[in-house]
Amino acid sequence: MWKKIYAWLDERLGLNDIYKATLDRPEPRGNWWNTLGSASLFLFVLQGITGIFLSVYYTPSPDHAYDSIQYIMTGVSFGWLIRGIHHWGASLMVLVVFIHMLRVFVTASYKYPRELTWLIGVGLLLVTVFMGFTGYLLPWNQKAYWATTVGTQIAGSVPFIGDFILKTLRGGPALSALTLQRFFAAHIWILPAMLAGLIGVHLFLIIKHGESQFPNKED
Amino acid sequence: MAGSHNINRRDFVKLTTVAVGTVIGAAIGLPAIGYLISPALRAGGKDAWVSIGTLDKIPIGEPYAFSFTRTQVNGWERTATSYGGFVLRKSEAPEDMVILSSRCTHLGCQINxxxxxxxxxCPCHDASFDINGAVIDGPPPRPLDVYTEFKVDDAGNLQIHVKEG
Incomplete structure (x- = not known):
């Protein structure tokens, strides 16, 4: 019965092919350093899920942002857990993505035919860092406010167009409700959409080319 | 001992994965559900006596509209909710009156x-009620709600007993 249903679905969806391509790939050599990409992907999904849950209560307005987070921490069942996972997961994700990049660099896995996988990976690291930067403002506490003041000021030190960049980031010359709102939009819509798209291409290329052989003494 | 208790390596790994996955799923899934439904489980139902007007200003024989506002803490904010109703004095006797809620029993719009x-x-679905709150026409399932507990204090103020849902 179940075999029949599975066969029917497999014929139309190609489940076996997907399984073989994604989970039954040959690995050149068992090595834990090769799992960092999967760890990054896991953290992305974890941040996505906990982020969606936080958006149930969080309000991106100067009047309510801080209070709504206080409410998540003290008023909602397990709110401390969801926010805690999102908070620590964010730091961990930046760390894991960065170590993943170091691994690819050290094992020279960025060479032919994986140059584009590498470039997209660099893009993924940058977007991940921007996720961290925009998410940092959302609690709207003193640390968040001044960190964003300093961060946008640094971006504003670019020659000639610095002032324009600063105003674009802040939505005006000063940190305001506009800043909080656009950081929120970037954090939950723009950057995650970019991440998801880039991850899709990244994964496709990995499945297409397979894992790279580690260099040995002859190389 | 090559009996029925043997389990091969592949099946053991599968079984362990499913078991560990179930435990992790429950450990994360149950708090997640609790997080979402948490506001629905708050204890509500505060009650209070609310003054709705002085008795000698309320006419006899025709409905007298009143309204009052109650505030409640919802999450990180105080929410003010307006309530309204009509007092119908039937005679000079202070206890001879009907106090109706203006909340339509169909879907909660305000009646006039x-x-x-x-x-x-009711402007929403053309429901109509008679002067005592009984349904004349339209979709409402029951007559208008009545404030049964009311009193007139020493200063002549009419007070009703309000229970918040």
Missing amino acids: WHADTQAYV
């Missing part, structure tokens, strides 16, 4: 008194 047709009419 139409003196020309002598009916309470």
Whole structure:
């Protein structure tokens, strides 16, 4: 019965092919350093899920942002857990993505035919860092406010167009409700959409080319 | 001992994965559900005596509209909710009156008194109630709610007992 249903679905969806391509790939050599990409992907999904849950209560307005987070921490069942996972997961994700990049660099896995996988990976690291930067403002506490003041000021030190960049980031010359709102939009819509798209291409290329052989003494 | 208790390596790994996955799923899934439904499980139902007007200003024989506001803490904010109703004094006797809620029993819109047709009419779905709150026409399942507990204090203020849902 179940075999029949599975066969029917497999014929139309190609489940076996997907399984073989994604989970039954040959690995050149068992090595834990090769799992960092999967760890990054896991953290992305974890941040996505906990982020969606936080958006149930969080309000991106100067009047309510801080209070709504206080409410998540003290008023909602397990709110401390969801926010805690999102908070620590964010730091961990930046760390894991960065170590993943170091691994690819050290094992020279960025060479032919994986140059584009590498470039997209660099893009993924940058977007991940921007996720961290925009998410940092959302609690709207003193640390968040001044960190964003300093961060946008640094971006504003670019020659000639610095002032324009600063105003674009802040939505005006000063940190305001506009800043909080656009950081929120970037954090939950723009950057995650970019991440998801880039991850899709990244994964496709990995499945297409397979894992790279580690260099040995002859190389 | 090559009996039925043997389990091969692949099946063991599968079984362990499913078991560990179930435990992790429950450990994360149950708090997640609790997080979402948490506000629905708050204890509500505060009650209070609310003054709705002085008795000698309320006419006899025709509905007198009143309204009052109650504030409640919802999450990180205080929310003010307006309530309204109609007092109908039937005679000089202070206890001879009907106090109706203006909340339509159909889907909660605010009803209005139409003196020309002598009916309470709900603007949402054309429900109408008579002067005592009984359904004349339309979809409402029951008559208008009545504030049964009321009293007149020493200063002549009419007070009703309000229970918040």
